[in-house]
Amino acid sequence: MCLPDIFNMKFLTMKHIFIFILVLIHVEIFAQQTPAVYAIENLPVNTEYSEFSASELFGDLVFISDAPDNILSKKDKNTNRHFCDVKTNSESEKLMKMMDFINTKFHEGPLVYSLANNTLVFTRSAYFGKTKRFNEEHELKLQLYYCTWLDDHWSEIKEVPVNSTEYSNGHPSFSEDGNLLYFVSDKPGGFGGTDIYKIQYTNGIWGKSVVLSNHVNTDKDELFPFIDKDENLYFSRFVDTSGLDVFCADLNTTEKAQALPAPINSKRDDFAFFVAENKNGIQKGYLSSNREGGKGNDDIYSWENLVKPLKIRGIVSDTKGNIVQNASIDFTDDTGVKTSLKTNPEGKYEIKAVRDIEYRIEADHTDYFNDEFSLLTDVDPLQEFIQFDIVLEDYPIFSIRPINEEGTPIVDMDITIFCEGDSIFSDLSEPDGIEWEFPHTYRRGDSIHLLIDFRKKSYLNKKVEFAMVIEDGGEVVIPREQLVMIKAQEKLEISKLIDLAPIYYDFAKWNIREDAATELDKVIEFLNNNPDISIELSSHTDCRGSYQSNMRLSDKRAKSAADYIHAGVENSDQIYGKGYGESKPIFPCNQCSNCTEDEHAANRRTEFTIVKVNE
DSSP states (O other): OOSOGGGOOOOOOOOOOOOOOOOOOEEEOTTOSSEEEEEEEEOTTOOSSOEEEEEEETTEEEEEEOOOSSTTOOEETTTTEEOOEEEESOOOHHHHHHHHHHOOSSOEEEEEEETTTTEEEEEEESEETTEEOBOTTSOBOEEEEEEEEETTEEOOOEEOTTOOSSSOEEEEEEOTTSSEEEEEEOOTTSSSSSEEEEEEEETTEEOOOEEOOTTTOOSSOEEEEEEOTTOEEEEEEEETTTEEEEEEEETTSOOOOEEOOTTTSOSSOEEEEEEOOOSSOOOEEEEEEOOTTOSSSSEEEEEEEOOOOEEEEEEEEETTSOBOTTOEEEEEOTTSOEEEEEOOTTSEEEEEEOTTOEEEEEEEETTEEEEEEEEEOOOOTTOOEEEOOEEEOBOOEEEEOOBOTTSOBOOSOEEEEEETTEEEEEEEOBTTBEEEEOOTTOOTTOEEEEEEEEEOTTBOOEEEEEEEEOOOOSEEEOOGGGGBOOBOOTTOBGGGTSOOOOOOOOTTOOSOOHHHHHHHHHHHHHHHHOTTEEEEEEEEOOSOSOHHHHHHHHHHHHHHHHHHHHTTSSOGGGEEEEEEETSSOSSOOSSGGGSOHHHHHHHSOEEEEEEEEOO
C-alpha cells in the first residue's frame, strides 16, 4: 500500500514470482449460513509495484497503483516510492477524463462513485487548489474530496466537510441509495487508531459525521470499508498475528464483526474487499493482498463465490401425464415468509431459494386436488438447482347414474347434492348420468357427508345419504342399489320403498305409542318428499273379536295414525285413514281358531298404499 503510514499502512516487500492462484475451499462466511466455495485469481493488471483498492466505475475496473507512468514520475521522499494514482485498464474516455481531473503529483487513493447521486468521492493527500496543507509537523494528512458527473463533464472539486490538517480521512464507500458515506479517520474521539465513520449526504448537503459503534470499531485500526446493498459492512482490521484481515459486520444487527475465512484472509495483509455489482445473484468482487505468490508489493485479486444462488424448479403435471399450466404454488420458508407463483404454459416453474432450510409447498389448481409437500434444501454447495416436480390428482368425481327397476338409465332426472344442508350442485341426468367434482376446499383426509336428492315426474322422489373420507382423486361410484328409482304407481305399498317397522297399539287402544310415532315420522318425510302422490293408511285386525268391534277399532286406529301424519305433512290431503277390521286378512281362516299366532300377527297390520299419482 502506498498511502502514508498515518493509516498504519506499511510498505511491504515486492513479490517477484508470477503465479495463478485458484483456491477451492469450503468455509462458513459471515452474513450467510451457506458454505462458500471461492475461486481467487491474481489479476493481469498487477505489476512489480503496488496495486490495490480495486473497484468498478461505469462498468470498468479502477484501482490505485504506485507504478510509475514514466521515468520522470516523482517519488514520495518519505517512502522512496512513487506517488499513488488512480488507474484503470480501460480505454473509456469517461474514465480518462476522471483520472486527468483528479490525479495530481501527490497521492490519490481509494475512491467511490454513487450512481444514485452521480457523486465521486476520493482520497488525496492534503493538496487542494494547488496548495499543500501541512500540519505543524509538516505532514500532509489524507483528506476526502468530491465532485459530480453532470452533462458529460466533472464538476468543480470540493472538500467533504470532515477534513482537517491535524488528522486523516479517507477510504470512502457509499450506501446503495447514496445517502450515507462511510469513511476512515484517525481523528480524536474514536475507539483508538483509525475508526470507521459515517456521514449523511442528501441532495448535495452533508450532515455531521458519526463514529460507528463497537460492534465495528475497536482500539485496533479499522480500514477500507465497503458497504453492500444488504448493509453488510466489509472492512479490514489490524490483527497482531496476521496483519490486516477482512471482517464483516451486519449493520442491521448489533453482533460483533467477524473475520472472513480463508482463502479471503491469509497469513499476510488482506484488505480492500469489494463486492461487484452483478445481475445474476453471483457473489464476486475484488480483494487486495500481499500474500505469498503475488507479482509485486500488494496485488489485486478477483474472487468469486462458486456457490451460486440456489433455485427450485420443476414441472407440474397430473396423474395422466398432462402438464398443468397456471397452477398456483406457494413456497413458505421456516420463518413464515411466503412466495407465490404460477406455472407457465409448459407447466414449469422456477423460484429462488435459500439453502439448508425447509419449505412448505402448497400446490393448487381449479381442476385438481390441492396438495401439500415439504422440501429440505440441504444440497451440495455447488448444486445450483433442485428439481422438484409436482403431480396433482384430479379431484374426486361422483359418477351418478339413476336407473329404473329394469336397469335402464333415466334421463332428465333432477339431481341435487346437499352438503351440510346447503345445495352445492344441481343438474339433469343424461344417458350416462351426471358427474360431479368435489369442491376444491377439501383435502385428503377430510370427511364428507352428502345428501343426494333425485326428482322426476312419474317417479317417486328419493334421497340418498352418502358419507366417505377423501383419500385420492378419481371416480367415486355410489352403490347401484341406491340409484334404482321406482315408478310412482297406484296400489304400490310404500313399506317396500322405505324401511318401516310394524305399527303397534296397546290392547283395545288406538292412541299412537312412542315406537309407532317413530315409524309414522318416516311416512311424513316420504310424503313431504313426494307431494304428487296420495296414500291411504289402512288398519287391519285379526279375526278374534266381533266383526263390528274389529271394524270400529281398526277405523279408530287408522284415523288416529292419519291424524298424526296430517300434523306433519305440508298437504293434509295426501293421506286419509280407513279401518278394514278383519275383512281383508292376509291369511284367511275358515274358522278363527284355525289360524296360528303368526298368522294372526300378520293379519294385524297397518298398510300405506299409493291411491293417487298426480301427473
